[in-house]
Amino acid sequence: PALKNGIIEMKSSSIPIRQRFQTIREEKKTNLCLCADLTSLDEIIELSKQVGPNICMLKIHCDILNDFSMEKIQQLKNISRTFNFLLLEDRKFADIGNTVQLQYTKGLFQIATWADLVTVHVLPGEGIVQALEQSVQSIDEPRGCLLIAQMSSKGALTNNEDYVKGVIKCTEKYSDYVIGFISQSRLTTDNKFIHCTPGIHLNNTGDQLGQQYVTPRQAIDGRGADILIVGRAITDSINRIKTCEEYQQEGYNVYEQLRNI
Numbered sequence: 001p002a003l004k005n006g007i008i009e010m011k012s013s014s015i016p017i018r019q020r021f022q023t024i025r026e027e028k029k030t031n032l033c034l035c036a037d038l039t040s041l042d043e044i045i046e047l048s049k050q051v052g053p054n055i056c057m058l059k060i061h062c063d064i065l066n067d068f069s070m071e072k073i074q075q076l077k078n079i080s081r082t083f084n085f086l087l088l089e090d091r092k093f094a095d096i097g098n099t100v101q102l103q104y105t106k107g108l109f110q111i112a113t114w115a116d117l118v119t120v121h122v123l124p125g126e127g128i129v130q131a132l133e134q135s136v137q138s139i140d141e142p143r144g145c146l147l148i149a150q151m152s153s154k155g156a157l158t159n160n161e162d163y164v165k166g167v168i169k170c171t172e173k174y175s176d177y178v179i180g181f182i183s184q185s186r187l188t189t190d191n192k193f194i195h196c197t198p199g200i201h202l203n204n205t206g207d208q209l210g211q212q213y214v215t216p217r218q219a220i221d222g223r224g225a226d227i228l229i230v231g232r233a234i235t236d237s238i239n240r241i242k243t244c245e246e247y248q249q250e251g252y253n254v255y256e257q258l259r260n261i
């Protein structure tokens with residue numbers, strides 16, 4: 001912490017987010033991230049109140065919302081604090097440093113003011129991470145990001161060893177801000193990096209547009225996932241609350257079984 005005008009100023013760092021994830025997982029017994037790809041923020045707010053106790057993280061895409069407002073997103077943020085889950089904006093930043101700084105902090109969404117975590121492609125080079133980290137230096141809450149190392153979609157160009165190596169290098173270099181990966185396999189033995197895996201479904205193997213699914217067990221046991229990112233398996237189900245509980249239980253059981261081996 002640095003002293004500024006006699007006040008201790010915490011440098012924005014992702015470390016408390018890492019710690020929060022660990023405590024949430026143990027206290028709430030969940031490694032489930034609900035991916036709420038709904039186009040109404042009102043509906044997401046209602047859903048998050050119902051499934052808040054079952055999830056460790058809520059992932060949204062703010063640019064698909066018909067009714068986005070700073071007031072509503074603040075409401076969602078308050079719910080995330082009440083139920084103790086992290087808020088992830090799946091922005092998948094992928095531009096030059098100057099542009100991503102603007103996309104992160106300005107415009108309609110002002111993502112940096114409310115998202116605990118964002119997702120980032122390292123395609124433009126490590127400058128993208130440096131730029132994003134720099135933009136949150138003045139924010140007095142912890143902020144972090146997940147680097148997209150491997151994608152779940154068919155034919156993803158990220159499935160290239162050199163590319164993944166570059167992402168891992170970048171993660172290690174910016175480990176204050178980068179808390180982990182979006183991945184399809186375990187990329188490092190350093191457990192401080194959290195592996196989040198999308199493409200999860202208990203009954204389907206894919207959709208018509210290239211998405212590929214594995215089960216929670218395959219993701220955790222076979223692919224080393226710490227967090228399961230589950231979308232339509234829950235949001236398209238008849239009873240979202242019940243299905244959410246099922247994925248929470250399945251995910252946490254597999255995690256506990258492996259931990260006790």
Ligand code: UP6
Nearest residue numbers: 035150151152153198199211230231232
């Ligand atoms: N997502 C993937 N695969 C990736 C990265 N991100 O599916 O490699 C995101 C999608 C979507 C969610 O943008 O929001 O995870 C998966 O949704 P689904 O479970 O409904 O397929």
